[in-house]
Structure formats: structure tokens, C-alpha cells
Amino acid sequence: MNFAARITGTGSAFPKNRVTNDDIVQKLAGLGVTTSDQWIRERTGICERRISDNGNPSEYNSSLGLSAAQNALEMAGKTADEINQIIYATCSPDTPLPSSACWLQHKINADNAWGMDINAACSGFIYGLSTAEKFIRTGQVKTALVVGAEVLNPIIDWEDRNSCILFGDGAGAVVVERVHSSSSHRIIDSRLRSDGHLWELLHIPAGGSNMELTPERYARKLNKIKMKGKEIFKIAVKTLCDFAQNLLRKNQLTPEDLDWFVPHQANRRIIEAVANRLQLPMEKVLVNVDRYGNTSSATIPTVLDEAIRDGRIKSGQTILLDAFGAGLTYGAMLIRW
Numbered sequence: 224m225n226f227a228a229r230i231t232g233t234g235s236a237f238p239k240n241r242v243t244n245d246d247i248v249q250k251l252a253g254l255g256v257t258t259s260d261q262w263i264r265e266r267t268g269i270c271e272r273r274i275s276d277n278g279n280p281s282e283y284n285s286s287l288g289l290s291a292a293q294n295a296l297e298m299a300g301k302t303a304d305e306i307n308q309i310i311y312a313t314c315s316p317d318t319p320l321p322s323s324a325c326w327l328q329h330k331i332n333a334d335n336a337w338g339m340d341i342n343a344a345c346s347g348f349i350y351g352l353s354t355a356e357k358f359i360r361t362g363q364v365k366t367a368l369v370v371g372a373e374v375l376n377p378i379i380d381w382e383d384r385n386s387c388i389l390f391g392d393g394a395g396a397v398v399v400e401r402v403h404s405s406s407s408h409r410i411i412d413s414r415l416r417s418d419g420h421l422w423e424l425l426h427i428p429a430g431g432s433n434m435e436l437t438p439e440r441y442a443r444k445l446n447k448i449k450m451k452g453k454e455i456f457k458i459a460v461k462t463l464c465d466f467a468q469n470l471l472r473k474n475q476l477t478p479e480d481l482d483w484f485v486p487h488q489a490n491r492r493i494i495e496a497v498a499n500r501l502q503l504p505m506e507k508v509l510v511n512v513d514r515y516g517n518t519s520s521a522t523i524p525t526v527l528d529e530a531i532r533d534g535r536i537k538s539g540q541t542i543l544l545d546a547f548g549a550g551l552t553y554g555a556m557l558i559r560w
């Protein structure tokens with residue numbers, strides 16, 4: 224049994240509501256907080272993001288995940304009953320229970336699958352894809368669906384200008400299938416790590432079992448994202464570079480061998496700094512942070528889907544995915560498309 228895993232379909236979905244920087248400037252002004260389109264563009268590269276209508280069931284996290292999954296299945300030429308496994312990466316599920324994977328299974332009728340969630344924040348999609356790849360390689364799963372989806376707006380503190388300008392909602396999905404290990408089109412390798420000592424840099428204090436959400440804690444916004452942006456920025460640049468270089472070296476490759484670099488879309492300045500350190504021209508770097516902001520686990524599958532659908536990514540090309548996120552978590556993956 225010599226199996227490998229290959230991505231055969233990709234898809235994405237976003238909420239309808241397009242929120243520009245000027246919309247945010249106005250929203251924050253109403254709360255007595257100052258920001259500007261110029262500051263957001265210059266410091267983050269973000270021009271707009273999509274925000275879900277939380278009262279609309281078609282824009283729930285699992286509904287965006289469903290649309291993305293349907294698009295990916297269509298590209299792969301697969302039906303939902305052919306899926307054996309659903310891995311759903313999210314830190315903003317519809318409900319604490321059941322899992323988003325089960326919500327998606329219910330909505331898409333993937334009756335021959337089992338599913339689970341992965342919460343590795345912005346690294347979640349790479350964690351999920353790496354997990355699916357192991358199940359496929361060991362022969363336990365033939366076809367997997369890996370989703371990265373977020374509806375972050377309810378956990379954003381709209382009075383914290385340091386963080387609220389960054390995030391957006393959206394979903395990306397891929398279908399992963401078993402191929403023979405001699406296939407050149409496959410997931411080549413991945414590298415995962417986390418550093419729980421750095422939990423405080425990006426966390427939500429309340430709403431879990433150690434700090435139940437009470438009206439007083441709600442009023443203090445303890446159910447919202449607390450972020451130390453400057454510290455994360457420095458660590459992100461260093462670890463994204465280290466992870467990329469390590470994984471390339473382990474596979475006897477150099478940045479020059481890459482056709483595409485697909486970093487987590489947190490801030491265009493982080494992406495440019497990493498590309499610069501890896502000596503990769505920006506023409507080889509996929510970017511959608513300008514239009515969607517930071518959609519956490521959805522950034523990598525959505526930007527990948529975009530470049531596959533518009534023909535930039537071509538058969539046989541070598542692609543490096545690279546992410547970091549709350550935890551802190553880190554992950555990189557090499558793919559031959």
C-alpha cells in the first residue's frame with residue numbers, strides 16, 4: 224500500500240457584505256475611535272473585507288463552509304457521498320457542540336464520512352490538510368474534504384482599532400484524494416509546531432469552561448479577541464521564514480524552485496518581509512489580504528482557490544503553504560499541483 228494524497232478540487236465562499244476601510248472609519252467614529260483608510264492601507268495592505276450577516280443562516284460559518292465545499296467537490300468531480308472524512312478548521316464555529324464538521328456533514332449529506340474540527344486558528348487549514356494527508360497515506364481514507372472557515376465578526380472588539388481593522392469572514396475548502404505514491408502531483412511534505420507558552424499574544428479570555436460568560440464579563444468584552452499585534456508581527460516574520468526554509472531544505476529544494484508561495488494573509492507587510500527574506504519576488508506570492516483581510520483558517524484555501532481558478536497555478540507547479548496563528552501555531556506544506 225503505497226499511497227499519497229493529492230488535492231483535486233478547491234472552492235471558496237464569502238459573505239455578500241463588502242466592508243471598505245471607509246466603512247470601518249465611520250463605524251469606529253460612531254464609537255469614538257479614530258482610524259483612517261490611509262493608516263489601514265499603509266500598515267496592513269487591507270482595502271476591504273467581507274462581514275457575515277449573523278442573522279442570516281446562509282452566512283453562518285457552516286453555510287460558508289458548505290458553499291466552499293460544494294465548489295471544491297464540483298471541481299474534483301466528486302459527490303458528497305464519496306467523502307470519507309471531513310476535517311474542519313475553525314476558531315469561530317456555529318456552536319460549541321456539535322462540531323462544524325458535523326454541521327457540514329448534515330448540510331451536505333456526506334453520509335459515508337466521519338468528521339472533526341481542528342482549532343489551530345490561522346494555521347488550522349495546514350494542520351487539517353496535513354492530518355487528512357496522513358489518513359489517506361495510511362490507506363484509512365480515500366477521499367477527504369478539508370475546510371478552513373471563519374465568521375470572526377462576533378468575536379472582534381470593534382472598539383479596538385489595533386485588531387478590528389484586520390479581520391474578515393470567509394471559507395475555503397479542498398478535496399483531497401488518494402493517489403499512488405509515485406504520482407508527482409501530490410502533497411510532498413509538511414511541518415507543524417505550536418508554542419503554547421505564547422498563548423497570551425492572541426486569545427479570547429471568556430466563554431470557555433474556565434471563565435463562563437456572564438453579563439459582567441460580556442460588558443468587559445472578555446469574549447472578544449485580545450491581540451498583541453506588534454509582538455506577533457515580529458514572531459510571524461521570523462517563523463514563517465524559518466518554516467519555509469526548513470521544509471525546503473528537508474526536501475532538497477531552495478526558494479528558487481518554488482513556483483508559488485502561499486503565506487497566511489494577516490498583513491501585507493508581513494508577507495512582503497517574508498518574501499524579501501526568502502528572496503522571492505512578489506510575483507510568485509499569492510495575495511488576497513487586500514480584498515478579504517485576515518480570514519484566519521480560510522486565508523490559504525481561498526487564495527489558493529483563486530489562483531487555481533484564474534489559471535495562475537498550473538499543473539506540475541511546486542507550491543509552498545506557510546502559516547502562523549493563535550496558540551501560537553505554525554505550519555508549512557509543500558505541494559506539487
Ligand code: UT7
Nearest residue numbers: 257258259262266345384385388452453455456489490548
Ligand atoms: O493571524 C494572526 C493575527 N494577527 C496578526 O498577524 C497581527 C500582526 N500585527 C500587525 O498586523 C500589526 O502589528 C498591526 C496592524 C496590528 C499594527 O501595526 P503596527 O505597524 O505594528 O502599528 P503599531 O502597533 O506600532 O502602532 C503604531 C501607531 C500607534 O500610535 P502611536 O502609539 O505611535 O501614537 C497606534 O496606536 O498606530 C496606532 N494605531 C492606529 N492608528 C490608526 C494602531 N491601530 C491603528 C488604527 N488606525 N487602526
